[in-house]
Amino acid sequence: MFTIGKLASLTSVSNDTLRYYEQEGLVEPAGKSPAGYRLYDKDSARRIRFIKHAQNCGFTLAEIRDLLVLRGRDKACCGDVRTRAVEKKLQIESKIRAMKAMSKALDQLIADCANETQPVNECTIIAALERAKVKTPVH
Amino acid sequence: MKVEMFYTPGCPDCVAAHARLRTTAQEAVKNLVWRELNVLDELDYAVELGVLTLPSIAIDGKLVFTSMPTVAQLRTALIERSKGRE
Numbered sequence: 612m613f614t615i616g617k618l619a620s621l622t623s624v625s626n627d628t629l630r631y632y633e634q635e636g637l638v639e640p641a642g643k644s645p646a647g648y649r650l651y652d653k654d655s656a657r658r659i660r661f662i663k664h665a666q667n668c669g670f671t672l673a674e675i676r677d678l679l680v681l682r683g684r685d686k687a688c689c690g691d692v693r694t695r696a697v698e699k700k701l702q703i704e705s706k707i708r709a710m711k712a713m714s715k716a717l718d719q720l721i722a723d724c725a726n727e728t729q730p731v732n733e734c735t736i737i738a739a740l741e742r743a744k745v746k747t748p749v750h
Numbered sequence: 751m752k753v754e755m756f757y758t759p760g761c762p763d764c765v766a767a768h769a770r771l772r773t774t775a776q777e778a779v780k781n782l783v784w785r786e787l788n789v790l791d792e793l794d795y796a797v798e799l800g801v802l803t804l805p806s807i808a809i810d811g812k813l814v815f816t817s818m819p820t821v822a823q824l825r826t827a828l829i830e831r832s833k834g835r836e
Binding site: 688689690693694697698700701702704705708 | 760790798
């Protein structure tokens, strides 16, 4: 059993982050010291590493909570987790597509700016942004 | 009419549900084209249609269901769509 400081150094996560994970119900102390300090065990460290790795893969804390529930559920199978991973990939690919569209739009604006020494009130990029009609999302 | 179901393999319950939905769709609409697409094999197309959750169903290239519909929901959607085409 170890203190929050030791858990933080074992997992390379700050104390504040660990407290936040605890507030969010992602980690629970395994017990308390005689002085009343929260104590953690090896499973806590495993959970923290799991959370960090999942965050690196793009999962939100709410999604990670679901994954942790699945991890502990007897009836859950790998297919359930795989589906969530595939859905996350779809979300990321969708964001990449949106970002590429933004990048392409910027390419056009940059290309249209033939003379960067013009005064700002003649800037073609600003003029184009002012002219552009904002697309409202369709629900 | 074309119905495309995007799925990911590995879900035994889904296989049975797919079969029920396919049968329902084929009974509800004549000359129906039913496709089951492994989303990882058709990732670009899935993203283009806006698929973010699985399973998802597109009818004639438009995303209609973002989770597994009931048989009745699919039948209603197909009948409404086929009326719109008449």
